[in-house]
Amino acid sequence: MASAMELTSEIVAQEELVKALRARKVSKEEIDSATQKLSLLKTSYKAATGEDYKADCSPENPAPGNERGLDATEAGEDFVDPWMVQTSSAKGVDYDKLIVRFGSSKIDQELINRIERAIGQKPHRFLRRGIFFSHRDMNQVLDAYENKKPFYLYTGRGPSSEAMHLGHLIPFIFTKWLQDVFNVPLVIQMTDDEKYLWKDLTLDQAYGYAVENAKDIIACGFDIKKTFIFSDLEYMGSSSDFYRNVVKIQKHVTFNQVKGIFGFTDSDSIGKISFPAIQAAPSFSNSFPQIFRDRADIQCLIPCAIDQDPYFRMTRDVAPRIGYPKPALLHSTFFPALQGAQTKMSASDPNSSIFLTDSAKQIKNKVNKHAFSGGRDTVEEHRQFGGNCDVDVSFMYLTFFLEDDDRLEQIRKDYTSGALLTGDLKKILIEVLQPLVAEHQARRQEVTDEVVKEFMSPRKLFYDFQ
Amino acid sequence: MASAMELTSEIVAQEELVKALRARKVSKEEIDSATQKLSLLKTSYKAATGEDYKADCSPENPAPGNERGLDATEAGEDFVDPWMVQTSSAKGVDYDKLIVRFGSSKIDQELINRIERAIGQKPHRFLRRGIFFSHRDMNQVLDAYENKKPFYLYTGRGPSSEAMHLGHLIPFIFTKWLQDVFNVPLVIQMTDDEKYLWKDLTLDQAYGYAVENAKDIIACGFDIKKTFIFSDLEYMGSSSDFYRNVVKIQKHVTFNQVKGIFGFTDSDSIGKISFPAIQAAPSFSNSFPQIFRDRADIQCLIPCAIDQDPYFRMTRDVAPRIGYPKPALLHSTFFPALQGAQTKMSASDPNSSIFLTDSAKQIKNKVNKHAFSGGRDTVEEHRQFGGNCDVDVSFMYLTFFLEDDDRLEQIRKDYTSGALLTGDLKKILIEVLQPLVAEHQARRQEVTDEVVKEFMSPRKLFYDFQ
Numbered sequence: 001m002a003s004a005m006e007l008t009s010e011i012v013a014q015e016e017l018v019k020a021l022r023a024r025k026v027s028k029e030e031i032d033s034a035t036q037k038l039s040l041l042k043t044s045y046k047a048a049t050g051e052d053y054k055a056d057c058s059p060e061n062p063a064p065g066n067e068r069g070l071d072a073t074e075a076g077e078d079f080v081d082p083w084m085v086q087t088s089s090a091k092g093v094d095y096d097k098l099i100v101r102f103g104s105s106k107i108d109q110e111l112i113n114r115i116e117r118a119i120g121q122k123p124h125r126f127l128r129r130g131i132f133f134s135h136r137d138m139n140q141v142l143d144a145y146e147n148k149k150p151f152y153l154y155t156g157r158g159p160s161s162e163a164m165h166l167g168h169l170i171p172f173i174f175t176k177w178l179q180d181v182f183n184v185p186l187v188i189q190m191t192d193d194e195k196y197l198w199k200d201l202t203l204d205q206a207y208g209y210a211v212e213n214a215k216d217i218i219a220c221g222f223d224i225k226k227t228f229i230f231s232d233l234e235y236m237g238s239s240s241d242f243y244r245n246v247v248k249i250q251k252h253v254t255f256n257q258v259k260g261i262f263g264f265t266d267s268d269s270i271g272k273i274s275f276p277a278i279q280a281a282p283s284f285s286n287s288f289p290q291i292f293r294d295r296a297d298i299q300c301l302i303p304c305a306i307d308q309d310p311y312f313r314m315t316r317d318v319a320p321r322i323g324y325p326k327p328a329l330l331h332s333t334f335f336p337a338l339q340g341a342q343t344k345m346s347a348s349d350p351n352s353s354i355f356l357t358d359s360a361k362q363i364k365n366k367v368n369k370h371a372f373s374g375g376r377d378t379v380e381e382h383r384q385f386g387g388n389c390d391v392d393v394s395f396m397y398l399t400f401f402l403e404d405d406d407r408l409e410q411i412r413k414d415y416t417s418g419a420l421l422t423g424d425l426k427k428i429l430i431e432v433l434q435p436l437v438a439e440h441q442a443r444r445q446e447v448t449d450e451v452v453k454e455f456m457s458p459r460k461l462f463y464d465f466q
Numbered sequence: 467m468a469s470a471m472e473l474t475s476e477i478v479a480q481e482e483l484v485k486a487l488r489a490r491k492v493s494k495e496e497i498d499s500a501t502q503k504l505s506l507l508k509t510s511y512k513a514a515t516g517e518d519y520k521a522d523c524s525p526e527n528p529a530p531g532n533e534r535g536l537d538a539t540e541a542g543e544d545f546v547d548p549w550m551v552q553t554s555s556a557k558g559v560d561y562d563k564l565i566v567r568f569g570s571s572k573i574d575q576e577l578i579n580r581i582e583r584a585i586g587q588k589p590h591r592f593l594r595r596g597i598f599f600s601h602r603d604m605n606q607v608l609d610a611y612e613n614k615k616p617f618y619l620y621t622g623r624g625p626s627s628e629a630m631h632l633g634h635l636i637p638f639i640f641t642k643w644l645q646d647v648f649n650v651p652l653v654i655q656m657t658d659d660e661k662y663l664w665k666d667l668t669l670d671q672a673y674g675y676a677v678e679n680a681k682d683i684i685a686c687g688f689d690i691k692k693t694f695i696f697s698d699l700e701y702m703g704s705s706s707d708f709y710r711n712v713v714k715i716q717k718h719v720t721f722n723q724v725k726g727i728f729g730f731t732d733s734d735s736i737g738k739i740s741f742p743a744i745q746a747a748p749s750f751s752n753s754f755p756q757i758f759r760d761r762a763d764i765q766c767l768i769p770c771a772i773d774q775d776p777y778f779r780m781t782r783d784v785a786p787r788i789g790y791p792k793p794a795l796l797h798s799t800f801f802p803a804l805q806g807a808q809t810k811m812s813a814s815d816p817n818s819s820i821f822l823t824d825s826a827k828q829i830k831n832k833v834n835k836h837a838f839s840g841g842r843d844t845v846e847e848h849r850q851f852g853g854n855c856d857v858d859v860s861f862m863y864l865t866f867f868l869e870d871d872d873r874l875e876q877i878r879k880d881y882t883s884g885a886l887l888t889g890d891l892k893k894i895l896i897e898v899l900q901p902l903v904a905e906h907q908a909r910r911q912e913v914t915d916e917v918v919k920e921f922m923s924p925r926k927l928f929y930d931f932q
Contacts, residue, residue, distance in 0.1 A: 247669070255731075255735075270719050270724055
C-alpha cells in the first residue's frame with residue numbers, strides 16, 4: 001500500500017492535471033477520467049490513513065472560484081449538470097441532497113403505491129429500488145391518467161458515438177415500461193445537433209450515430225405504433241411546428257438565464273447557447289402535429305437521468321409564459337462505472353462500462369477484472385467482517401438488472417455477512433448480464449433499416465385518447 | 467424663428483426624452499422618431515445661430531459610455547447597425563466614412579465601367595448615382611462571370627408589418643436588375659423569425675407579413691423561373707440542409723463575437739443571440755439543394771442596404787472556417803425619410819414615407835406637405851440665392867427614381883440656380899412617383915395566392931449554369 005505522503009503527492013499532481021485539462025477545455029471524457037482517477041486516489045488515501053484527504057488551502061492554491069465542478073466536489077458537494085457529474089463518495093452522488101438543491105420531490109412510498117393502484121401492476125424495479133428517485137408533478141400526471149385525460153412520454157439521447165453501454169439503457173428500459181403500463185405515445189429525441197455542437201464531430205457523423213443508437217433504442221422493445229424517434233438535424237427540417245416552438249422558447253429565455261442554469265460563458269458558441277430551446281421543444285405537444293394534431297395542451301412526462309434536469313427546469317420556467325403546460329419529470333440516479341460510483345460511465349473508456357456489443361467473454365472479464373469490489377482484502381477477512389454492498393459495483397448492477405427482489409435481498413444479506421464472496425457475487429452478476437446483453441444483441445440484429453426508417457418517420461401514432 | 471435659448475432648452479429636453487426612451491428600451495421606431503426630432507432641432511439651432519449646437523459636457527452630463535448610438539452621433543460620427551441608423555447631418559450618413567469604418571470598398575468609376583463591359587449594358591441608375599456605393603469582392607464575382615462560372619443572388623426583408631414603403635423597394639429594384647442582366651438565380655429570405663424575436667408579434671402575424679410582403683416583392687418583376695422566396699419559419703421546417711448550415715455557423719461563432727458585432731447583452735434572448743446564423747446561412751449555396759443540388763461552392767452576391775453589413779461581416783469571417791466561399795456584397799445608401807436624410811424611413815409613421823398603398827392624392831399631399839425642402843424661405847430669396855439639392859428630399863427621391871440622367875442634371879442646375887422653385891420640383895417628383903406607385907399596385911394586384919405559393923415553394927430553378 002502506498003504511503004500517505006506518496007498518495008498526497010500523487011493527488012496533488014492529479015489535481016494539477018485536472019486543472020490543466022479544464023483550462024485546455026479538453027473533452028468531458030478526458031476530464032471525467034482524470035477526475036475519476038483523482039477520486040480513486042483520495043479513496044486510497046482515506047483507506048491508507050483513515051482520514052479524508054484535505055487539500056492545502058494556502059494562498060498559492062486558492063479555491064478555483066467559478067470554475068465548474070471541482071470546487072463544489074472539493075467542498076464535499078456533488079456536482080451535477082448535463083455535461084459533468086462529480087462526487088468524491090464511492091457510494092455515488094448524494095441524491096437526497098440533490099433533490100433539495102434542484103427543488104424536485106422525492107419519489108416516496110406513497111407515490112409508488114399510487115402508481116401501483118393506477119396501473120394495477122407491480123411498479124418497475126427501478127421504482128421499487130429508488131433508481132428513479134425524484135420527480136416533478138408526477139401526481140398531476142396520475143390525476144390526468146385517472147381522469148382519462150391524455151399524456152405522452154418524452155425522452156432522448158445525445159448520440160456521441162456508436163457505442164452504447166448498459167447505463168445508456170436505463171431511461172429507455174424504464175420508458176418502455178411506462179409506455180406499456182400507461183399505453184401512451186412516446187417521442188424520443190436524438191440530439192445529434194447538440195453532439196455536433198459540443199464534440200469534434202461532423203454533422204454526418206453525429207447523424208450517423210443517431211441512426212445507429214436508434215437501433216439499440218428500438219431493441220428495447222418500443223411499440224412502433226406508439227413511438228416516434230427523431231434526429232434533430234432531420235426533424236427540424238421536416239416540421240415547421242417544431243421550429244416554431246424552438247423560436248418561441250428562444251424568445252423567452254435570455255443569455256443571463258442559460259448562463260445561470262448551464263454555466264455558459266461569453267466564449268461559448270451561439271449554437272450551445274441556444275441549444276437548450278431545442279431540447280425543451282419536444283416537451284410541448286404541438287411540436288408533433290402528426291401525432292397530436294393542433295393540440296398544445298397535452299401533458300408531457302419526461303423520464304431522464306437527473307443530470308438532464310437543468311434543461312427541464314428551464315422548460316418549466318418558460319412553459320406558462322408561452323401558454324403551454326409544464327412537463328412533468330421522473331429522474332433516475334446515475335448508472336455507476338465499473339470502477340466505482342464516483343462518476344457516470346464513460347463511453348470513451350472501454351473498461352469503464354459493459355457495452356451493448358460486448359461478448360459473453362468480454363462481460364465476464366470486465367466484471368471480474370474491473371468491477372470495484374466492496375469485499376475485504378482476503379477471504380478470511382471477508383468471511384469474518386463481510387463485504388460492503390454500498391460501494392460494491394457488482395451489487396449495484398444487480399439492483400439495476402436482477403428482477404427478483406427476494407433473491408437480491410438474500411444476496412445483500414449474504415455479502416454483508418461474508419457468506420457470499422466477491423467472486424461468487426461477480427459470478428451472479430455475470431450470469432445476469434450475459435443473457436441480458438445477448439438478448440439485446442439478438443433483438444438489435446432484427447432491427448432492419450426499414451424498421452428504423454419507420455420509427456423515424458413523422459407519422460400518426462396509435463393510442464387510446466385519439 | 468425660435469431664439470437660440472429657446473432651441474437650447476428644447477434640445478436639452480429632447481435629449482432627456484431620447485435617453486429616457488432608450489432606458490425604457492422602447493421600440494426602434496419611437497427612438498428613431500425622437501432622435502430625428504432632436505436632429506431637426508439641432509439643424510434649426512444651427513440655422514438660427516450659424517453655429518453647431520454643442521452639448522454641455524459638465525460632469526453631471528457625461529458621455530453615455532457604451533450605450534448604442536447617441537454617443538457616436540453626438541461626437542459627429544454616424545451610427546449604423548441593423549436596428550439603428552443615426553446621423554445629425556441633413557445630408558444623411560457620411561458614406562465615405564462608413565466605407566472606411568466597415569472596411570468595405572468604394573464602388574468607383576472603374577468598377578462601374580467593368581460591370582458595363584461585362585453585361586454589355588448601361589449600368590443601373592443606382593450604380594451611376596452612387597446609391598449602391600460600396601462593395602466587397604465584386605471583382606471576384608465579375609471574374610467568375612467572365613469565366614462562365616456560376617454565381618447567385620441573395621437578398622431579403624424583415625417583414626415587420628404589412629406596410630411597405632418606397633425605401634423598402636430599393637434593394638429589390640436593384641436585385642431585379644442584377645437578375646436580368648446577369649441571368650442568375652436569386653433567393654430572397656423573409657426573416658419572419660427575426661421579426662417575431664425582436665417585435666411584439668405572434669408567429670402567425672410575422673409569417674402573415676412575410677407572405678404579404680412577398681407580394682410586393684414579386685410585383686417588382688422577378689422571374690418566377692429563377693427566384694425562390696422563403697419564410698424562415700416555413701423553410702427551416704422543410705429543409706434539413708438549411709438547418710445544417712445554421713448549426714454549422716452557430717458552432718463557429720461565439721457570444722463574444724456577436725456581442726462585438728451586434729452589441730447584444732446578457733439580457734438579450736438566446737433567440738436574438740443565435741439569429742445572425744440564420745441570416746448568414748443563405749449565403750451558402752448548399753442551403754438550397756433543390757436549386758444547387760449538393761454544390762457548396764457557388765459564389766453568392768448579396769445586394770443590401772449598408773446597415774445589414776454586420777451580418778455579412780460575420781458570415782465572411784465564418785465562411786472559410788466551415789469550408790465555404792465568402793459571399794460578395796453590394797451596399798446601398800439609405801432611402802431618406804420625407805422629413806430629411808437624418809434617418810431611414812419609419813414604417814410606423816405614415817407621414818415619413820410614401821407607402822406602396824398610397825393613392826395618387828396621398829402621394830401629392832405627402833410630398834407637398836412633408837418633403838423637407840432645400841429651398842429658401844421666400845420666392846424672392848430662392849430666385850436670388852437658389853436651393854440646396856444636398857438636403858432637399860424631393861431632389862434626393864428623384865435621384866432614386868428619375869431614370870433620365872440629363873433631365874436630373876438639368877433639375878439640379880435649375881434648382882441650385884433658383885430658376886426652379888420648390889413647388890415645381892415637388893410637382894416633378896409627384897409626377898414621377900404617382901405612376902410608379904400606381905403601376906406597382908397594378909402589378910401587385912395580379913399577384914395571386916397561387917403565384918406567391920409557387921415563388922415560395924422549394925423547387926428547381928432554371929438558369930444557365932446547370
